Amino acid sequence: MTATRNTPVQAAVELRGLRKVHGSGDHAVTALDGVTLGFPSGTFTAIMGPSGSGKSTLLQCAAGLEQPSEGQIILAGSDIGRMNEARRTELRRDHIGFVFQAFNLVESLTAAQNVELPSRFAGRRANRRQVDAALASVGLAERAGHRPSQLSGGQQQRVALARALVTRPDVLFADEPTGALDTVTSQEVLRMMRMLVDREGQTTLMVTHDPVAAAFADVVVFLKDGRIADRIALDRDAGTNNAEAVAARMARMEA
Template identity: 80%
Template sequence: MRDIRKIHDAGGHPVVALDGVSLDFARGTFTAIMGPSGSGKSTLLRCAAGLERPTEGRIVLAGVDMGGRSEKERTELRRAHVGFVFQAFNLVESLTAAQNVELPSRFAGRRIGREQVTRALAAVGLAERARHRPSQLSGGQQQRVALARALVTRPAVLFADEPTGALDTVTSREVLRMMRMLVDEEGQTTLMVTHDPVAAASADVVVFLRDGRIADRVPLDRRSGADHAAEIAARMTRLES
């Protein structure tokens, strides 16, 4: 993304959510976006994913310039190149895990084979749970089904908005371990918005926003094996003060 400005219309008066943001998300890397409430994190994710149009600036997603595209084209581009997970798992209770993974592609008029569904569930460690319904799974397992659903089409980028926001410490760790593994083993480019320093510590790079601008961009040394959560929390505290 280059020189992104996004001005929301809040009931007739403009709110500058992003104010000149330029970022690259290298293929096969995991970026966490942090920042105080209202700093523009979700807006950044939604613009990068093509869900919202920036007021100014340029977004290139999977090599495709999103500028000047119709809504229909943008929807097609998202379907082809993007996967989403949110805080709410948004699974359909009456369907099995496998059916939940398959459903969005079916809605999009694309048939995906049973083996693709099986592969996606296996990639998140849930091959044995394909026939379970959401209520028969833990919160962490449900979010992993949502991850499998996001990844079944092999998207260029996975966008995650507070993916561990509804999970306890233990299950959230399980989901983060899975997301990290997908980056390391499948080269899954991932962009995650989070409030949680522990979640951000799983990333390769943490971008801190304040008032719609990049306040800091901190690469994490993954080889050191250090736990970066405390350092990230300290930076967040400084940003919020």
Template identity: 80%
Template sequence: MTTTRQAPARDAVELHGVRKVHGTGGHQVTALDGVSLTFPRGTFTAIMGPSGSGKSTLLQCAAGLEQPTEGRIVLAGVDIATRNERQRTELRRDHVGFVFQAFNLVESLTAAQNVELPSRFAGRKVSREQVAGALDAVGLADRAGHRPSQLSGGQQQRVALARALVTRPDVLFADEPTGALDTHTSREVLRMMRMLVDREGQSTLMVTHDPVAASVADVVVFLKDGRIADHVPLDRTAVGDNAAAIATHMARMEA
């Protein structure tokens, strides 16, 4: 059964009492412990916490890459538990985009070809206009014919961002997307991600350890020991102050 698009749900992702346990017997580790969260459409959420707090597990469960041990996850209006593995793959293909710390571009392909590649592997056709539009959205309309070696690190990450967005996903999941970039380039990519939320209404969930990266979000969810430690809305007019406040908050959590 192929996933079909329905009227957009009010929330991009919902987690209801999600618990995730890794391992068996006496070697069990609880990565998430009863997490309930909703991520409204058209918003930018940063997920932070100390090492081992459950950040990446939350993202993987929310994106349907891992199944929770307990609880319920609704992605783009679909209860993931009601779908088999093939249907979950189709759900991710049709509704989800991913950006990671590693750019994962094919060196022998142009920027446009890299943007198109995952859709071709999935048996989906994307038009030249769609590819051009995705590159234009991330400010690389004039770099479509360039290979990764001809692009800066920030430009390569923006190609990866265009690749994630070419099918107009309901949700963009980003796992440390600026972790491999220098400060200037990181800010360039973050401005682009923020712009996509503001202009295109792109729902975005980003795992990060960087207070500056988190400062561009609408809200920061702090995790500790697999539980929600805090949920902090940010003042969009005070990004600099946000970064300092987030850094202070993280220092208290790690003390």
């Protein structure tokens, strides 16, 4: 059930004092430097920042794909840092969905078969009703039997979105999901992601460099040098003014 704007919501993901250091000694590079941040259930958060600011590392750590050097990550009520790799893999499979810039669809499979892949990789029989529901949720119920080559770029990304949603994840992580799409198609995919938050209560965390994409979120968090530099809550009724506000805040941060 989707929480109303006036209803307190719990964090679907919590980052507590997160640090991530690559390398050691003179070659050490701090990608994240003490980030504490919560992502409330049923909300859409965009992460922005200059190249090298740590935004992709934050997403990778929050999703359990990278281990932080210090700090805690609480996801689905569990401390990821206390898990072994097998348990983290299980948690990602059952509680997390991923969408990336590359669609990563298998060309020889239909849209429905691509959506079935998470179940097959987990050694489970795909639930066709869930597959059909996932495709319907992204407006592709009539394209289930089409292969990627028969779909537009936007439709392919929506198949990737359905594949991420078929397990009904607690959190959807999106890394530059519209980076390979043209402006019109990007808007189509972003509206779909926004609708999933509003209608289905899908908690979504998206890394992007695009103020227009970030404007679809409820909150935009800005990173700089591995730290939270700024944060703004967006007015969903503000329309294009949100993109302008995000772009202006980003420009001030980079000045």
